[in-house]
Amino acid sequence: MSDTRSRLLAAAAGLAVLAIGVVLGSGPLRAALLGDLGEQIDTLQTDLDGARAQTDAERARADAAVAYIDGAAPAILAGLLPGSAVVIVVAPGASDDAVAAIGARIGLAGGDLAGTVQLADGWTDPATRPFRSALADQVAPSLVGVDSTDPEEILAEAFVQGSTGAAPTGTDLAEIDAAGADRGAVLWDLLEQADLATGQPAARADAVIVVAGSDGDATAGLVNAFSRYDAPVTVAGAPAAVAPFAPGDAVATVAATGWTVGSVTVAATVAETVVGARPDYADGQVPGILGDSGVPSGADG
Numbered sequence: 001m002s003d004t005r006s007r008l009l010a011a012a013a014g015l016a017v018l019a020i021g022v023v024l025g026s027g028p029l030r031a032a033l034l035g036d037l038g039e040q041i042d043t044l045q046t047d048l049d050g051a052r053a054q055t056d057a058e059r060a061r062a063d064a065a066v067a068y069i070d071g072a073a074p075a076i077l078a079g080l081l082p083g084s085a086v087v088i089v090v091a092p093g094a095s096d097d098a099v100a101a102i103g104a105r106i107g108l109a110g111g112d113l114a115g116t117v118q119l120a121d122g123w124t125d126p127a128t129r130p131f132r133s134a135l136a137d138q139v140a141p142s143l144v145g146v147d148s149t150d151p152e153e154i155l156a157e158a159f160v161q162g163s164t165g166a167a168p169t170g171t172d173l174a175e176i177d178a179a180g181a182d183r184g185a186v187l188w189d190l191l192e193q194a195d196l197a198t199g200q201p202a203a204r205a206d207a208v209i210v211v212a213g214s215d216g217d218a219t220a221g222l223v224n225a226f227s228r229y230d231a232p233v234t235v236a237g238a239p240a241a242v243a244p245f246a247p248g249d250a251v252a253t254v255a256a257t258g259w260t261v262g263s264v265t266v267a268a269t270v271a272e273t274v275v276g277a278r279p280d281y282a283d284g285q286v287p288g289i290l291g292d293s294g295v296p297s298g299a300d301g
Contacts (some may be wrong), residue, residue: 073264074108076290080271081111087164087205087231090118091222093214094237098256101263102209102236109267115202117163122195123155124218135194142187144179145171156225159197162188164205168228205231207270212237212245220244227251232273236266239283246280253280264290 086106090099099116106113122128136151139158145168146157160166165184167176184201191197208231212219219241226233227250235245239255246253252273256262261284268287272279281287 073105076264077105077109077267079110080268080289081106081109081207081274084111084206084270084274085114085202085204086111086207086209086270087114087202088116089163089208089210089222089226090116090199091211091213091215091219091237092119092124094118094211095213095259098211098236098259098262101259102211102266105263105267106209106270109271111207111267111270114205115163115200117159117197117199117201119159119218119222120192120195120198123197124215128195131194132196135190135196139187139190142179142183144168144175144183152221153225155191155196156221157228158187158191159222160225160229162186162191162197163199163201164208164229164231165201165203166205166229166231169230205229207231207274208233209266209270210235210251212241214241216241216244223251232270232276232278234266234269234273236262236269248280249278252278255281255283257283 088099088103088106103113103116122132132155133151136154136158140146140149140154143154143157143161146154148154148157157168162184184203188197188201208226208229210219210223210226210233212235219235219237223233223235223245233251234254235242235251236254236256238257242253242255245251246255252269254262254266254269256265265281265285265287268289269279269281272287272289277288279288
């Protein structure tokens with residue numbers, strides 16, 4: 001009985017509050033009871049409604065800009081990367097949406113997505129550290145242009161050479177020839193069998209895109225290794241993931257929070273790196289090469 005009585009009292013109280021609200025409304029009784037406070041409430045409500053309308057309008061403009069860029073991307077990017085072999089390197093924790101969007105834009109720019117590679121689970125597993133150290137000793141003789149004795153650095157260099165078939169900038173040609181034409185394929189096969197790498201490697205790379213992930217150390221290791229080679233490197237990812245690499249002379253960077261637009265920026269940035277530039281673009285910033293393309297600024301989708 002007590003529970004039923006409590007529910008009835010609560011319902012009655014709710015009805016009473018509702019009735020008071022209806023009675024007060026915006027009439028004389030409300031003004032008498034609330035006075036100036038009522039006017040302040042009305043003003044605040046008006047301001048709130050205006051702010052909501054402004055936010056909705058800004059969101060609509062941003063969505064329209066993103067839709068425009070997505071639709072115009074084939075024309076915007078056409079011919080920027082004619083025949084360039086581009087390799088996408090996926091760092092641990094990188095956005096799948098970013099990887100897919102960037103790969104699609106490379107094709108629109110006339111580039112050849114020559115390979116997409118990533119570190120496998122064993123690369124960062126603490127339990128496999130002794131195994132990785134032993135593997136580095138076995139791999140080191142197959143590398144060219146690498147003098148490091150640090151196991152992590154050796155494996156990072158093996159990842160680069162295995163995924164691109166390249167040699168570090170300045171490596172003696174005789175050393176490269178002596179290593180054999182299948183050097184990259186052999187290295188990649190070793191890394192795959194050891195659960196350290198996965199993906200489709202490339203025979204060559206004219207440009208490299210490292211999609212930064214949540215594992216900052218792994219991303220940095222990849223960026224540092226790839227930057228020792230001839231193919232220019234663009235680091236793309238969320239602003240926090242890219243921040244450690246910008247500004248700098250060794251690599252280009254693209255920070256983005258949305259990849260419909262961010263992927264266009266990445267493709268254009270890669271085109272700039274191929275001709276020697278190393279720009280750093282913040283989220284929504286239009287690359288210099290697209291300066292006259294009519295791309296709306298400030299879009300972040």
